[in-house]
């Protein structure tokens with residue numbers, strides 16, 4: 001019930017256009033989660049460290065807790081909810097995370113997948129080291145990252161048309 | 170049989186039962202952003218609560234003025250201790266038998282303590298309003314150092330109990346003393362020390378840290394005034410316990426409280442206790458008649474809800490000169506903060522610290538633990554550990570190294586010489602436990618062979634020589650740890666929480682068409698229960714795991730259970746599943762006998778069916794039987810196919826493992842690089858190897874964090890240092906080492922499926938392994954112990970002390 005004057009914001013999220021009036025100080029993560037009811041992106045910290053809130057904006061990874069919704073005016077955003085194909089087929093990353101056991105509690109997963117998505121666009125066939133540094137802005141408390149790396153390698157292989165290998169025990 | 174008849178192997182594979190790497194069912198929703206965590210829930214008319222917190226560590230509250238906050242549009246209420254007193258809720262009982270302030274009552278006892286609860290229409294307004302609440306403090310002397318807690322002139326922290334000489338765990342020796350807990354044979358231990366050839370004594374400080382799951386704690390309370398019913402969603406590792414506590418506090422009957430733990434974003438012990446935020450959300454909903462949500466931010470999480478460890482462990486070993494350990498003596502000074510809010514089984518004020526004799530056959534031992542109050546946040550939870558086992562294992566595994574150093578022995582030889590031998594199980598330890606099973610020697614040997622231990626030691630010797638000659642500034646450390654955990658609390662004879670015995674439960678219903686639902690008293694926070702529990706049932710009753718729904722976290726539908734922590738889910742709930750499944754199978758066998766017109770004894774179980782012995786073509790599958798059970802049961806038999814089991818375990822389980830770590834340390838920068846980490850775990854029967862491996866990776870990563878940098882520290886004024894991710898060390902993918910995993914299998918003889926539990930082992934064994942590696946690097950220079958956490962600054966300081974920078 002803020003007394004601050006509301007300002008208009010127009011964004012395209014997962015291909016759908018939204019127009020809302022918001023507090024200028026509203027964070028993008030709250031806008032996505034609470035105004036648009038897309039609760040896949042999470043909040044894990046107050047200092048821009050954890051990456052649980054990562055979404056893709058105009059082709060780049062952004063930590064949506066570190067931006068105001070108004071800064072996203074006119075932008076095109078993809079969230080985890082927009083990753084599967086319209087027919088429900090999972091993206092190679094979503095499949096990879098499941099096949100390689102790249103998640104446990106699932107709280108970091110949407111951010112990880114969104115980050116990995118941009119990483120693979122920039123570097124379609126990254127080495128393990130490149131993956132590790134590429135996801136260094138995303139924290140996971142459960143997996144120890146090893147299987148996240150494998151999940152991203154799985155997706156890279158699949159996207160590059162190579163046969164994918166299932167997780168070794 | 171025609172070609173379409175599946176073979177036995179095909180039928181078995183189709184079940185996806187125990188032992189297979191079944192992919193997780195949870196992942197289908199989590200990878201699509203369709204998880205449902207507390208903060209994702211939105212109710213009509215929902216309000217938001219936020220705390221005004223103390224800036225002081227110890228101060229008297231002279232006054233609270235909320236008028237400016239209340240005048241802010243959108244603010245609905247401000248609760249203080251005064252309001253809560255009207256409901257008799259200003260204080261609440263802790264799980265450890267102490268009382269804790271819900272909101273500061275007269276004074277504050279630690280920085281960031283909850284002082285007032287602001288309720289507003291949205292979270293931004295609530296955040297604005299907390300700035301407008303004016304609190305007047307009068308500062309009091311602050312007690313930070315636990316070693317000074319019992320000094321004659323120490324400040325009085327807990328005025329509410331300052332004259333009480335009896336606490337929940339016996340006599341209190343000082344107004345800041347909480348308890349003294351003793352186990353073992355003191356005179357026998359003294360005598361063995363007096364006679365010993367060699368003794369060592371060292372104080373190992375296991376620093377204060379925090380479980381820090383990626384999702385913080387949260388609750389959403391909705392009180393329906395008309396029905397008099399309370400629905401509470403929250404990050405609860407033990408939803409039924411929360412319901413019982415909520416009922417005791419609010420006087421609402423348990424039947425009218427609906428506690429729901431939806432998806433939980435990691436727990437690691439953080440989400441066992443009951444926190445002021447939960448209570449305030451409930452009260453605020455009752456007062457306002459609207460749903461109220463409370464979500465911690467990260468700073469609040471790290472600085473208020475549930476720290477872990479903070480044990481000062483003075484550890485002594487006595488031995489013969491050829492390395493046979495003859496006695497152990499341990500004294501712990503336990504810093505519990507401002508309230509004793511440890512989440513241990515109620516009779517165990519120091520948890521299972523008396524597992525500190527470890528994996529060794531130590532004939533006599535004595536342990537004393539003194540718990541004291543300080544001006545720090547309460548907690549003392551089991552961070553990825555079964556009630557102080559982590560501390561216990563750290564003490565013994567460091568002490569073994571120190572003793573080996575004094576004896577001039579390789580610490581592995583010392584371990585091997587003192588291991589409890591295979592034929593000694595079940596083994597009675599000097600401090601009162603009965604270890605169920607183990608083959609320590611084989612596990613250790615397998616680990617040594619896997620890493621090429623001898624060559625590593627030879628390489629280290631060469632490096633040390635090179636270092637002495639000034640050819641390198643790098644030291645190599647080899648860390649070994651061999652741990653025995655005690656998990657699966659626990660047998661009702663010695664484990665309860667506030668009087669509730671620590672059994673666990675499972676209810677299975679097989680539906681007429683042959684699919685099933687299982688409901689549990691536990692609650693997954695990432696361990697994958699929905700996947701693994703179904704595997705146990707699949708193997709037991711022959712229904713494919715994919716046709717079995719596992720439901721947890723709703724106290725209306727789940728049978729009462731004590732929840733998930735202390736690696737108790739597999740040992741306790743896993744057993745309840747097997748027992749419930751076996752009841753179903755017994756009934757199914759009667760039905761099959763009736764249908765096949767044979768005696769029950771003439772039937773045998775084969776994967777998914779009962780078949781007539783010697784006539785495998787005459788069979789009834791569980792699916793066939795389910796239909797009949799409902800629609801045409803044998804005369805005189807009750808219809809239906811379901812069972813409930815409450816399992817009270819006869820004993821704990823004792824997983825164990827051998828870990829080896831190789832590190833290279835730059836003495837000029839203090840940077841330690843983990844070159845290799847090998848972890849061998851024995852958790853008994855393995856239900857899902859993929860998930861076990863994932864648990865081990867995660868536990869080792871948390872162990873790495875704790876050993877190498879993660880801590881919650883305070884300055885002399887009681888200011889908490891580093892309660893955000895700016896300072897609190899959480900390793901990223903870059904720092905995290907690569908983990909090599911391995912296993913042996915020694916089933917638990919008393920568990921229905923032989924499983925022991927694994928989630929916490931890697932943390933318990935990992936921390937001493939890293940710490941031993943760092944210490945080992947410097948041991949040849951005469952250093953006996955360097956305190957954790959081993960961040961570069963502290964390692965650099967250790968090198969400085971040892972004169973390596975001249």
Ligand code: FES
Pocket residue numbers: 042043044045046047048049050051052053054063064065066
């Ligand atoms: S919520 Fe942690 S970086 Fe955005």
Ligand code: FES
Pocket residue numbers: 102103104105106107108109139140141142143383434435695
């Ligand atoms: S899966 Fe739990 S934080 Fe990554």
